[in-house]
Amino acid sequence: MKKQVSTEQTDANIKEVIRLLAETPEKLERLSRGLSEEQLHRPLGAGERSFTEVLAHLLHCEAIITESIQLALLKDEPLLAGIHAERDLGKLLRLDLLPFPELSNYFILRRKILLCVLNSLDDKQWSRCVREEEKRRKESVYWRARGQALHELEHLLDLANKLQKSYK
Secondary structure, three states, X not given: OOOOOOOOOOHHHHHHHHHHHHHHHHHHHHHXXXXXXXXXXXXXXXXXXXXXXXXXXXXXXXXXXXXHHHHHHHOOOOEEOOOOHHHHHHHXXXXXXXXXXXXXXXXXXXXXXXXXXXXXXXXXXXXOEEEEOOOOXXXXXXXXXXXXXXXXXXXXXXXXXXXXXXXX
């Protein structure tokens, strides 16, 4: 998929990142509408995640990204722990075992909080950075938020495609 938001931090790109992040909960709700709890927990294909597992995955990734954004805003170039969204956080939290409505509500609340933070930032704050142990480059708040928005968009498009083939 062609990245539809540039890596360049501009007002227009920031607005687009915020728009994409803000739209994700509604798109998830629309895609899940009419599906039973059993359908939401059933894999979408052989070797594929279920809708619930995709949402849990998005939450694991969002938690890592949101923490990095918060740290970047609170500390000067903090070093992030090498915590992997699935191998570490996913195994610990097991969000995939929760009922879908609870998981969805949790995602919606976390997104509202993240958007409140992002909507309050000025250009300098969007440029604040974090460092990761394995990476040489520093990543800005903009870079991290953009990455999450595009990651979610890819999963939404994939879900829509698989659901159309499976249930609709």
